[in-house]
Amino acid sequence: MRVLVTGASGQLGSEVVRCLRGIRMDVRGVNREDFDVRDVDAVHAAVAEAQPDAIVHCAAYTDIRRAETEPELCAEVNAMGTLNMARAALRANSKLLYVSTARVFPGEGAVPYEPTDRPAAKTVYGLSKAQGEEAIRGLMTRYFILRTSWLYSEASPRLRELTRLAAEGRAVTAMEDMIASPTWAPDLARLIADMLRTERYGTYHAAGEGACTPAGFAQMAVQLLGSRSQVRPEAPAHMPLNGRLDCRALEQAGFRRLPSWEESLSGCLSGQM
Numbered sequence: 349m350r351v352l353v354t355g356a357s358g359q360l361g362s363e364v365v366r367c368l369r370g371i372r373m374d375v376r377g378v379n380r381e382d383f384d385v386r387d388v389d390a391v392h393a394a395v396a397e398a399q400p401d402a403i404v405h406c407a408a409y410t411d412i413r414r415a416e417t418e419p420e421l422c423a424e425v426n427a428m429g430t431l432n433m434a435r436a437a438l439r440a441n442s443k444l445l446y447v448s449t450a451r452v453f454p455g456e457g458a459v460p461y462e463p464t465d466r467p468a469a470k471t472v473y474g475l476s477k478a479q480g481e482e483a484i485r486g487l488m489t490r491y492f493i494l495r496t497s498w499l500y501s502e503a504s505p506r507l508r509e510l511t512r513l514a515a516e517g518r519a520v521t522a523m524e525d526m527i528a529s530p531t532w533a534p535d536l537a538r539l540i541a542d543m544l545r546t547e548r549y550g551t552y553h554a555a556g557e558g559a560c561t562p563a564g565f566a567q568m569a570v571q572l573l574g575s576r577s578q579v580r581p582e583a584p585a586h587m588p589l590n591g592r593l594d595c596r597a598l599e600q601a602g603f604r605r606l607p608s609w610e611e612s613l614s615g616c617l618s619g620q621m
């Protein structure tokens with residue numbers, strides 16, 4: 349199977365490329381230097397040249413805070429860029445897997461969102477990702493929309509900072525008012541590899557099982573690292589607070605749900621323990 353992965357230099361894209369290569373798929377990872385997803389001609393040329401059986405579209409404008417002051421740029425990359433990818437996938441007769449986010453929902457209440465819940469984003473970023481979803485649904489049938497939340501990996505600057513502070517025994521600050529499911533990028537990459545080999549198209553939720561606050565996550569990391577660092581509360585971010593996703597539809601479609609966030613965090617940190 350030939351797969352084109354956009355955003356291959358990013359947190360998730362790099363793991364997807366690594367995972368697909370590990371199972372001997374013919375993978376081409378592309379970055380912004382290869383083409384800008386906003387450039388429709390460049391997108392069509394690159395996809396026509398690669399002739400992929402599947403595209404994993406990870407490239408996105410992901411700076412949630414900055415998006416509030418750059419709404420046009422965010423929409424161009426996440427909504428128009430995704431429309432460009434969908435059109436090119438259609439023309440190349442390729443499946444498309446689009447990585448979306450829990451932030452398409454308003455983040456209210458305390459119940460996990462289901463794939464059938466109606467998106468109603470409260471942020472510029474969430475709205476642009478929802479528009480990307482709509483662009484795909486309006487054009488294609490052979491698509492997977494995979495909403496996830498709170499991605500992290502060994503390379504995440506935030507996790508590296510946390511482990512550094514823990515190693516030095518210094519205090520760690522983290523929010524206590526947001527709750528979501530931390531998702532280890534290699535876990536999601538494995539699911540993406542499984543999905544691509546099926547025709548079980550649709551909109552799915554996939555995140556680490558369970559949920560916690562950033563402070564709870566930091567506390568668990570500190571504990572796993574055997575550190576005595578204290579975790580102190582951080583100022584509220586004024587962002588949607590409930591990022592939990594109901595992932596049961598994955599199982600109903602015959603896919604494996606992701607491991608618990610605690611198990612995956614332990615796996616992620618095991619190289620540093």
Ligand SMILES: NC(=O)c1ccc[n+]([C@@H]2O[C@H](COP(=O)([O-])OP(=O)(O)OC[C@H]3O[C@@H](n4cnc5c(N)ncnc54)[C@H](OP(=O)(O)O)[C@@H]3O)[C@@H](O)[C@H]2O)c1
Pocket residue numbers: 354355356357358359360361379380381383384385386405406407408409410425429447448449450477496497498499500
């Ligand atoms: N991070 C999370 O917590 C989270 C949660 C839910 C969903 N998601 C979704 O998961 C996907 C991957 O996220 P991530 O955390 O891996 O993101 P990331 O680390 O910020 O990587 C984003 C990638 O997109 C590329 N990119 C940005 N603008 C582009 C453009 N105009 N044209 C081409 N490429 C462009 C970046 O290239 P440069 O390096 O050159 O800028 C980078 O490779 C995204 O779709 C995101 O919306 C993320």
